[in-house]
Amino acid sequence: MKILRINMGAAGGPKVSEEPMGQFEGLGGRGLTSAIVAKEVPPLCHPLGEDNKLVIAPGLLSGTPAAISGRVSVGCKSPLTGGIKEANSGGQPSQVLAMLGYGAIILEGKPKDDTLYKVFISKEGVKVSPDNSLRMLGNYALVEKMKKDHGEKICCISIGQAGEMKMSAASIAFTDMELRPTRHAGRGGVGAVMGAKGVKVIVVSDAGTERRTPKNPEKFREANKKFAEGLKKHPVTGEGLPAYGTNVLTNVINEAGAYPTKNFMWGRFDTCQKISGETQAQTETSRGGLATHGCHRGCVIQCSGIFVDKDGHYVTKQPEYETVWALGGNCCIDDLDVIAQLDRLCDDIGVDTIEMGATIGVAMEAGLAKFGDGQASINLLKEVGKGSPIGRILGNGAAVTGKVFGVERVPVVKGQALPAYDPRGIQGIGVTYATSTQGADHTAGYAVATNIMKVGGYVDPLKPEGQVELSRNLQIATAAIDSTGMCLFIAFAVMDQPETFQALIDLLNGFYGLNLTADDVTALGKQILKTEREFNLRAGLTAKQDRLPDFFKKETLSPHNLTFMVKDEELDQVFNW
Amino acid sequence: MNRPYTPAGIKIFFKCCMEKYSPHTSENCSQSFLSVEFHLSPDQISSFFPILQKGFRAKARVGVSVQAFLSDHLGLSVEYVRDRVKTIFLDGKSVDDLDQTLIRDGSTLALSAALPGLAGAVLRRGSPFAGLRSRVEERKQGQSTKPEEGVILIKLFNLLLPEVGPLLLQKGILIPREDFQGFWRQLSEETWRGWGKARVNGKESEIHLLGPLIQENPHPWILLEVHEKI
Numbered sequence: 001m002k003i004l005r006i007n008m009g010a011a012g013g014p015k016v017s018e019e020p021m022g023q024f025e026g027l028g029g030r031g032l033t034s035a036i037v038a039k040e041v042p043p044l045c046h047p048l049g050e051d052n053k054l055v056i057a058p059g060l061l062s063g064t065p066a067a068i069s070g071r072v073s074v075g076c077k078s079p080l081t082g083g084i085k086e087a088n089s090g091g092q093p094s095q096v097l098a099m100l101g102y103g104a105i106i107l108e109g110k111p112k113d114d115t116l117y118k119v120f121i122s123k124e125g126v127k128v129s130p131d132n133s134l135r136m137l138g139n140y141a142l143v144e145k146m147k148k149d150h151g152e153k154i155c156c157i158s159i160g161q162a163g164e165m166k167m168s169a170a171s172i173a174f175t176d177m178e179l180r181p182t183r184h185a186g187r188g189g190v191g192a193v194m195g196a197k198g199v200k201v202i203v204v205s206d207a208g209t210e211r212r213t214p215k216n217p218e219k220f221r222e223a224n225k226k227f228a229e230g231l232k233k234h235p236v237t238g239e240g241l242p243a244y245g246t247n248v249l250t251n252v253i254n255e256a257g258a259y260p261t262k263n264f265m266w267g268r269f270d271t272c273q274k275i276s277g278e279t280q281a282q283t284e285t286s287r288g289g290l291a292t293h294g295c296h297r298g299c300v301i302q303c304s305g306i307f308v309d310k311d312g313h314y315v316t317k318q319p320e321y322e323t324v325w326a327l328g329g330n331c332c333i334d335d336l337d338v339i340a341q342l343d344r345l346c347d348d349i350g351v352d353t354i355e356m357g358a359t360i361g362v363a364m365e366a367g368l369a370k371f372g373d374g375q376a377s378i379n380l381l382k383e384v385g386k387g388s389p390i391g392r393i394l395g396n397g398a399a400v401t402g403k404v405f406g407v408e409r410v411p412v413v414k415g416q417a418l419p420a421y422d423p424r425g426i427q428g429i430g431v432t433y434a435t436s437t438q439g440a441d442h443t444a445g446y447a448v449a450t451n452i453m454k455v456g457g458y459v460d461p462l463k464p465e466g467q468v469e470l471s472r473n474l475q476i477a478t479a480a481i482d483s484t485g486m487c488l489f490i491a492f493a494v495m496d497q498p499e500t501f502q503a504l505i506d507l508l509n510g511f512y513g514l515n516l517t518a519d520d521v522t523a524l525g526k527q528i529l530k531t532e533r534e535f536n537l538r539a540g541l542t543a544k545q546d547r548l549p550d551f552f553k554k555e556t557l558s559p560h561n562l563t564f565m566v567k568d569e570e571l572d573q574v575f576n577w
Numbered sequence: 578m579n580r581p582y583t584p585a586g587i588k589i590f591f592k593c594c595m596e597k598y599s600p601h602t603s604e605n606c607s608q609s610f611l612s613v614e615f616h617l618s619p620d621q622i623s624s625f626f627p628i629l630q631k632g633f634r635a636k637a638r639v640g641v642s643v644q645a646f647l648s649d650h651l652g653l654s655v656e657y658v659r660d661r662v663k664t665i666f667l668d669g670k671s672v673d674d675l676d677q678t679l680i681r682d683g684s685t686l687a688l689s690a691a692l693p694g695l696a697g698a699v700l701r702r703g704s705p706f707a708g709l710r711s712r713v714e715e716r717k718q719g720q721s722t723k724p725e726e727g728v729i730l731i732k733l734f735n736l737l738l739p740e741v742g743p744l745l746l747q748k749g750i751l752i753p754r755e756d757f758q759g760f761w762r763q764l765s766e767e768t769w770r771g772w773g774k775a776r777v778n779g780k781e782s783e784i785h786l787l788g789p790l791i792q793e794n795p796h797p798w799i800l801l802e803v804h805e806k807i
Contacts, residue, residue: 235661235736236691244735248692251630251734255687256700257669273630274763278735282623286768303693310765321694421696428709429695446695466708474695474706489693559669 001025001103006119006128008197009050009109014117014128021103026512028060030086031483031528032104033075037084038531040108043538047079047189048166048196050110056097056157056202057105059485063098063212064220066507067228069485070094070296072174078188080168080355080397081414081439083536086482087190090295091174091183092155093202094485097121099209111198116164120150122205134200136161138348138385139173139181146203152179158201160350161385163191167395168415169355169384170195173347176295182317183295186352187441188416189397212511220510223503228300230500234493241303241489242292246321247277249420250329257560258425260418261329262371263361264411267425267557269329275336280318281305283336288312301489307340316344319353322442325420326357331364331377338374342381349385351395356381358398358417366405409551414439414541423548423564424557430564431471435546435574437532445474446481446488467566472574479532480525484508526577533575543572581657581740610751610798611791614776616806622743624768625803628760629742632685632732633750633801639682639727643667644675646686651731653741662737663691663701671700671710682727690736746803754791757799761788 003024007015021027027035033055045051054076061069072094078085097105100123111117118131134142139160146156155175162170170191173181185191214220231237240248250272253259257267273279281291289308294301295317305318319327319339327342328334346353360377363369368390369376383391393404398417402410411418416439423430432445481488486504494501501518509516552564617624637650643665647653653662658675665672666687672678680686691701699706733742766785774781777790791799 235663236693236697240690240735241693246693248735249694249696251732252664252666252687252689252692252700253696255666255669255689255732255734256671256696258696273627276630276734278630278738279627282626426696426699426710428699428706431709432695442695470706470709492691492693492698495698 004102004105006107007109008111016126029073029483029485032057033073033086034528034532037075038535041077043535047077052077054107054193055104058094058098062094062485065211066224067300068487071485074185074190076193079192080189081416083539083541084532085188087185087187089174089183089185091176092296093157093174093204096155096204096206107197116200117198119202123208139350140348143181153207154203154205156201156203159191159194162349162351162395163195165387166192166195169351169395169397171350171352182347191350214511215513216510223506223510227503230493230497231300236492237301241301244277244281245303245318247280247324249321250276258422260422262332263365267422271334274334275324275328315340319343322420323353326354330357330361332371333374335374345381354419355397355417359394359401362398362402362407362410366407414545416440424562428467431467431566434548434571437536445471446478468570468573476525479528480521546571581653610800611794611796612778612800614802616804618806622803626738629733632730633752634728634730636728638724639680640724642676643678646680662688664689673703685730687732688737689734749800749802752799754797754799
């Protein structure tokens with residue numbers, strides 16, 4: 001594997017170079033992006049300046065025949081949080097980049113003017129060319145243009161208008177199996193950093209590429225078979241997710257009273273069953289869409305789908321739980337067709353659906369629209385794409401919008417919007433939101449296989465003080481899984497089936513010819529978090545930023561009338577290992 | 578996968594349904610509901626699943642454990658509950674111990690399969706991550722009381738809908754009239770056009786007349802039965 005480095009600020013125009021992995025050998029995904037950012041980016045630099053770098057890294061197993069290994073990580077200093085960022089995505093590019101032999105792409109420097117560039121990567125080499133005709137295209141139109149120019153044996157990594165305008169909620173789109181820009185590294189404003197580098201799109205050709213070959217093919221093949229079987233036989237990964245997608249969570253989180261509603265005012269949304277995964281799947285299939293579909297080749301879970309309108313025309317991919325919540329329940333919108341339109345707009349403009357949903361919720365509280373008004377939400381989002389003054393405020397996220405309009409209830413940590421689980425309803429998730437290196441992030445403590453991985457030993461689940469220990473262990477395990485390129489949804493099968501976890505370790509060992517143990521995986525997770533914490537400290541993010549907004553401690557959440565009760569001193573113990 | 582129902586359970590549930598429901602314990606409501614009946618294909622029956630997600634009421638013995646209710650009232654086999662009904666909420670709180678947690682009059686019981694994500698893991702029965710829930714959450718809900726008659730609200734989610742839902746619909750569920758009206762408004766004409774006729778209080782009714790008929794009817798509750806077409 002090698003690193004592709006593109007200096008966008010080089011004298012005479014962008015300069016392309018390739019180098020061996022060197023000290024980064026053996027790293028992938030989040031482990032690699034965070035290591036490069038920590039080593040090469042000055043923590044106090046401006047996120048949109050020439051010193052910041054955008055790192056795109058396939059996972060350790062991407063490009064191999066390993067099931068569900070197509071996640072890609074994007075790292076940089078975040079314009080939203082001011083700290084280190086890793087946002088990851090599904091889609092096709094991770095597999096193709098890895099098959100082309102790239103462990104990472106690093107975009108660095110900054111063009112001297114506002115010229116937009118297209119990067120074309122193929123087996124024959126890398127070409128960076130100016131193309132101002134792409135200016136202010138949405139992701140969908142952009143990808144259509146790339147198809148006309150380069151054919152269909154490509155995949156694209158791109159930004160929409162929000163990225164070009166360097167908005168802090170801007171995402172980076174990764175095309176899916178149908179060559180649509182539906183998969184996004186959404187969080188933290190990574191799209192703004194790509195925009196600041198002047199790169200509109202990276203087109204990757206898969207012509208002539210072949211799967212990476214394992215060092216121990218037999219061991220790898222056997223492990224892959226067991227791993228895929230483990231995923232298929234588990235009720236979550238083999239039945240629930242394929243049937244209903246991640247939106248299967250809506251009814252249950254609502255029932256638990258942890259479904260943030262009306263900008264985090266309530267813990268339940270009365271009409272949530274209208275937008276649940278069950279209703280969504282039924283709607284999709286009855287209209288001729290798909291309720292079971294993968295986001296990249298090699299996915300055996302198939303938690304996505306295709307959402308079509310009443311006439312059977314494609315609207316967007318199946319919106320995920322967090323998207324349905326953010327653009328739906330959080331704004332009191334219970335219409336799946338409206339939510340699908342909002343999702344499509346977010347993908348096209350290139351903004352994070354969680355950040356935008358939280359932002360629209362704050363805007364509604366500020367009186368810019370009424371809660372429940374779907375058309376008003378659509379109009380607000382269109383303003384973001386146009387870059388009007390109000391659109392630019394909204395496109396910079398919930399924290400900026402709250403500040404501009406004087407709203408106190410602004411659900412952010414380190415400037416990043418909270419996802420779809422109210423920390424007053426599920427307190428331990430609040431510990432992760434507060435202390436994650438990434439800002440509020442539900443995926444930061446997601447790898448629920450800590451018991452199998454034996455991270456942190458046994459924690460009594462009924463001991464109240466266990467929240468800090470559990471959150472710490474989950475964050476360590478997640479950082480490790482994020483490095484493999486494996487989708488986090490493997491977590492349940494790995495948690496419940498020791499043989500599936502062993503198969504995951506064997507996949508890594510079979511591919512790289514290693515003898516990793518669970519302890520090695522844990523050590524990797526710890527190392528990643530340590531690197532990220534140190535970067536954040538040097539960037540000025542201290543324990544004082546490891547806090548939830550005050551209103552979570554002061555305002556009770558119905559129906560259980562709870563506040564967030566974990567003390568600051570306890571939060572400070574999360575990284576005290 | 579284990580079969581959801583025990584043969585004995587089906588009989589018990591059937592008996593409970595034949596006794597009909599009352600929306601309130603104190604109310605004799607033998608005349609307070611309108612009976613609406615459909616005969617549909619399995620695909621068509623799934624159109625009614627949104628009602629089960631929102632919840633329906635059942636008259637049942639309360640003061641009994643969740644396990645006893647699931648077995649004796651709903652007729653779910655112990656194996657099915659153990660292996661499939663992995664996430665249970667009683668009045669919005671996760672239930673871990675099915676034998677110690679008691680159903681009360683007016684309780685809401687929600688049933689789900691295992692779910693993805695950290696939240697799914699946290700809320701799951703007997704979760705090693707139960708500590709991440711709220712600290713004030715009761716570990717054992719309910720006081721020991723003498724079993725008596727009561728009414729509870731039951732919600733059914735995700736994989737349990739196709740597995741348990743059709744039998745519950747076949748036996749009849751009680752829902753507020755406005756819930757049925759809301760559900761009916763959501764259905765497209767295209768969906769119900771091929772459904773043939775409905776029976777309202779035992780009399781055949783053209784399907785397109787059902788909406789106005791229910792609108793005009795003063796009964797606050799609907800007893801809904803959906804049978805598989807033979």
